[in-house]
Amino acid sequence: MRNPETPSPFDAPPPPAPLRVIVADDNPVVRAGLTALLSGRPGITVVAEAADGREAYEAARTRRPDVILLDVRMPGVDGLSALPHLVRLAPVLMLTYSRESEIVQEALRLGAGGYLVHGEFTPDQLVTAIRDVKEGKAHLTATAAGALLTRLRAEGAARDAAANASTTPTALAGKPTSPEQLSRMQPPVAQSRYQLSTREAEIMDLIASGMSNQQIAAACFISEKTVKNHINRIFAKLHSTSRAEATAKWLGTTPGSPRGRQ
Missing domain, CATH: 3.40.50.2300 (Response regulator)
Incomplete structure (x- = not known):
């Protein structure tokens, strides 16, 4: 029993x-x-x-x-x-x-x-x-996710400005230098070169910030499966096989990237 x-x-x-x-x-x-x-x-x-x-x-x-x-x-x-x-x-x-x-x-x-x-x-x-x-x-929620993307884009614009200043000191002479103004002045070079859509560029920004697929899905209000599909297309366009390689090209730290070629 x-x-x-x-x-x-x-x-x-x-x-x-x-x-x-x-x-x-x-x-x-x-x-x-x-x-x-x-x-x-x-x-x-x-x-x-x-x-x-x-x-x-x-x-x-x-x-x-x-x-x-x-x-x-x-x-x-x-x-x-x-x-x-x-x-x-x-x-x-x-x-x-x-x-x-x-x-x-x-x-x-x-x-x-x-x-x-x-x-x-x-x-x-x-x-x-x-x-x-x-x-x-x-x-x-949408407002918070938008604020995060704004910060990432501003930081990217600031990095672009620093890179330009280090190679051509007079390049920005007489021009506005706030992150918001810089982001309006400068075209999204990497996005244009790699032909990423607006959504793909947003997701690539989040990948570069270190977010996981789960976190990206929450920030963009999409499923993890959709995130994975976007990432596959991003990797194909960036000719990359890993997040680290894609991030390096996106941020311009490899010789073949738009900023690395300046």
Whole structure:
């Protein structure tokens, strides 16, 4: 006779423990709405609410959440000030109305696992983002993804300017030198030479930034399979067999690249 305390190999595995979430937002209506939304979803439980970064930190220390949802603008300790301390305790998903490019970039630099702007996602997408951020998968809504691409393009323009200045010191004399102006002045040389589409150029920028296929899919709101298809076409156009080789040509660090030929 089988011991009733011994599990049968035919028993269904127990369900995973629900994800423990903290909601940090200074607006009580937003907090209550998010708590009600998430509490009605299987596999997720809201273990605490917080009205500012300090409360979020204290709650995270005592409640040990799996994910922290964090607003940016809050009285007292704001989200960006609390972020470096919170990411040591749990993955952080920014959930905010703040859509400024500089804020998005700073939040990602400080360790946020994702950035969602209110009005750009559905309840199902929010739940998916929470679960994915817990697993280390990045999630960005359209505004955040656009901010990331803006930064990458600005950095590329700055690299172009530095390369031009080092070879022809007077090339930019009397011309605007801000990253935004440079990106408008200079045609996308690599994109034109390799005949990449706009989408392929965006994906190549993300590859060069070190993103995985999963992260690129999240940033561009496409499937991983679609990302792989784009990458295959990019590699064919760049005559490359690896991400490193493609990145070197794209950034102009190989002799055969457009910048390397200058």
